[in-house]
Amino acid sequence: MDAALEWRGGAADGREVVERPFVVRHGSSDVPGVLWEPAGGAPGGPAGPLVLLGHGASGSAREGYIVALARRLVRARGWHAAAIDGPVHGDRPRAHQDPTAAFLAFGQAWAHDASLTDRMVDDWRATVDALVGAGVAGGGRIGYWGLSMGTIFGVPLVAADDRIGAAVLGLMGVTGPSRERIEADAPRVRCPVLFLMQGDDELFTRDVVLGLFDALGSTDKRLHLHPGGHASVPAEEFQASERFLAEHLEGAGTGS
């Protein structure tokens, strides 16, 4: 994929994490995103893994939990993390700043434009091309982390791009406007997966969520379920995400 990467500044924030906004241009698309990286490069060697972070509906690449997870991966592991804004989200052209209106606008776009998923997968792949071209993810070890809307796009992305060696997915089921696409792509996901589920998810029933977990083609997969609503994923699972990605991208031991 032919993609141009343009940096939009970037500064250390005093805690050894540099945040670098960027735009990836490919075809007629301008994809706004953010790269988080260790100040002064990865300690003691070549660049570590790159983790792609897919935000949820109504959020953005600068969503609080996305930034927190990115900073955690950079500070604790010395890796790179990157997020791009989803369709009609963040710095993309959109009609609404209000989160609820943005959520509904995504629902509309998702329901009425089947090419939305293809374009977001293309945007992600162009971003990976550009970042790898810029020397990020030197070892080619790439992970994906995305829940809810981050799984709506994440399943097709991980199915399509075998550079991605481990994925954290969840808060989504075999349902919605792109149900057939998810159903077709889920068995094509082959990398190790950590799948997160909330026991009192007000958006998706247990059966459809378990159905997506079951449908994933990965033989190495596990599901972690907690009580609570869609947005109440506990801190424990961000720690588990980091540990899971480390085990599969770094080959770190699984011991305590």
Place this chain on the structure above:
Amino acid sequence: MDAALEWRGGAADGREVVERPFVVRHGSSDVPGVLWEPAGGAPGGPAGPLVLLGHGASGSAREGYIVALARRLVRARGWHAAAIDGPVHGDRPRAHQDPTAAFLAFGQAWAHDASLTDRMVDDWRATVDALVGAGVAGGGRIGYWGLSMGTIFGVPLVAADDRIGAAVLGLMGVTGPSRERIEADAPRVRCPVLFLMQGDDELFTRDVVLGLFDALGSTDKRLHLHPGGHASVPAEEFQASERFLAEHLEGAGTGS
């Protein structure tokens, strides 16, 4: 509870774990069990936590995965671990040595003797009294780990004994001959729980297993689900068990 503890030998096995068979006498019961402890006592201080290990049907206190987990807790953490034989299992009076016959004999006893659960809970509590009296679990930090039959007895035990501060349960649902007992006791379990579930469990349906997880009174609980049958719990969950118990019994950090 008035319980007498009689040691039945014990020797270091060359890897810093001492295995000490014992019998606890209380009332008219002789309860055979095994204590695993660090050679020379816990390093650098008073005794660490004690973890009670409840084996599954057809097994015993010397079941392979029970011994492996006990040794792991002693070697990696410097804790104590203890297991006792279940009713009609191990060194208890029983008619069958063959695992399948033993499994069926337990099913018979479970179906026809409602007091089985009460007696096993009493056996466990007498064992805890005796071990604490012998200086084990100096800090009073006690955990429980038991799947399948270990949960059939574990739920009533943890509900009844508030000395138990964290529990790993699973591979069981609200079902079977003691269904009403489990249903009544589950809401009385209040300590943090890690609950294990197998996605292709040939003994219990997903609904009854999720139903037991839901029914637990603990607000701090999580369920880990893996593909595979009843007996295929992966090594990852033994590591997760150790980490979970450490976080709740030692106050160890939850970070990586």
